Amino acid sequence: MDTSSKKAKKAARNSGIRAERIAAWYLCLKGYKIVEKNYKTALGEIDLIAVKRNTVCFVEVKKRPSNSEAAAAITARQQARIFRTASYFLAQNQTFAAFDARFDAILIGATVWPQHITDAWQIH
Numbered sequence: 001m002d003t004s005s006k007k008a009k010k011a012a013r014n015s016g017i018r019a020e021r022i023a024a025w026y027l028c029l030k031g032y033k034i035v036e037k038n039y040k041t042a043l044g045e046i047d048l049i050a051v052k053r054n055t056v057c058f059v060e061v062k063k064r065p066s067n068s069e070a071a072a073a074i075t076a077r078q079q080a081r082i083f084r085t086a087s088y089f090l091a092q093n094q095t096f097a098a099f100d101a102r103f104d105a106i107l108i109g110a111t112v113w114p115q116h117i118t119d120a121w122q123i124h
Helices: 003-029 067-072 076-092
Strands: 033-041 044-052 055-063 100-108 115-121
Touching (some): 003 055, 055 067, 076 100
Parallel strands (some): 055 100
Antiparallel strands (some): 100 115
16 A cells, blocks of 8 residues: 555545544534444444434444535435444344334534434334
8 A cells, every 4th residue: 555545544444534523523512422433343333322312323424525425325225234233232232132222323514513314214
């Protein structure tokens, strides 16, 4: 891997970390409690796991030049991987067994504020 691609990869990673921090801050402002950041298992990763009242939210954060590009970056394959990881999290954390669960997205594009999409997708 050449130096320029290493720099581009590092810049993208740093941009993603900043986006996840902004998303966590934004959710906290909206009354959510962050219970996990970058939850990783062999099944996959969930950017943020947040709770509000009796709902646990599995949140995917995407930063792109526009919100529509960010939304398009959440593929069906990625949604399925997040679902499997969320199922594992719930099985390991009985505290949330009686909670409703949903999948949210926070899109960070060229707008001033992040766009929080509640119930962004469902797995049937």
